[in-house]
Amino acid sequence: MDAEQTDLWQRLADYEIGPPGAAFTFAQRLARENRWSGEYAARVLSEYKRFCWLACEAGHEATPSDAVDQAWHLHLTYSRDYWDRFCPQILLMPLHHGPTAGGTAERTRYYDQYAQTLASYEAHFGEPAPLDIWPGARRRFVVDPLNARVNPADVLIVPRGLAYGLALAIAILMLGLVALAIT
Template sequence: MTAVGSDLWQRLAAYEIGPAATALSFTDRLARENRWDRTYTQRVIREYKRFCYLAVIAGHPVTPSDAVDQAWHLHLTYSRDYWERFCPQALGAPLHHGPTAGGGAERTRYYDQYAATLKSYEESFGKPPPGDIWPAAARRFGVDPKAFRINPADAIIMPRRWARWLVLAAILAAAMIFLAGRMA
């Protein structure tokens, strides 16, 4: 039987995270906190549910992608929903979050667990996970851990390529001003 046909997956797929009658839903909050659009956020939530499915059935420790981990972290803050409804009713088991202790051995362990998670995902769902949510292990453990939260009210955020062009434009403007001053 595929994951999609299982009772566990049906319960997870139907599960709505958080209280229903709120001004800011779980989906809206996850989108806001990560600056994701609604469509991407909904996809991440589906992948979070798939990760939870794998945590129960894979037979080995599983490791989430960074995006899936963001959904998991936020869900854990909805502690009553997570521990009193989600784990017992949807998962049928507790699912604890254990952060890394750091260091080379831990990096290797989580790297290997992530690779096994991706393999189990493909076996369970019949296709590889979406690369924009589940990047390759090299990115997950090389680039993603360098990320940190920035409040956009306190900083200007732009893609690195834009910053390079901005610096180049500033240098050219300064050179033109300097040359104009020398010619006057």
């Protein structure tokens, strides 16, 4: 089935989250809260709509990517919009967010669901999910859970390669100072 030819897809495509005419739109808030560009946030929002279609129509439980999950979390904070308009008028059904209970069995279940979601995405939308928004299952459930959301106003964020280079330079400088002190 071509997802984009369905009535559900037309309702999703036409749907805007939040109050009409808001000075600070949902997409702008999504970008700010995740430190994304406006263009990337708009793409994530489009992928969130594709995820919602899959959650309703794929025939199995769908699991979002982390970026799509951030859009879903933010949408849930617009609770009146989500529960009073989106679910009953756009999806025509409730869509509950079910976080993991933790543990190996849950990790395996969500890993498998995510892999199945990616396969359904390609089957229903006729193209693979974009990797910058929908990474592979290993990245999503093994690598990405190690990340932490931090406020850059509170910390200095240094890329790993630069940090190693600086550490090496400081070590060489210290060895040079020690060598000078000995002689």
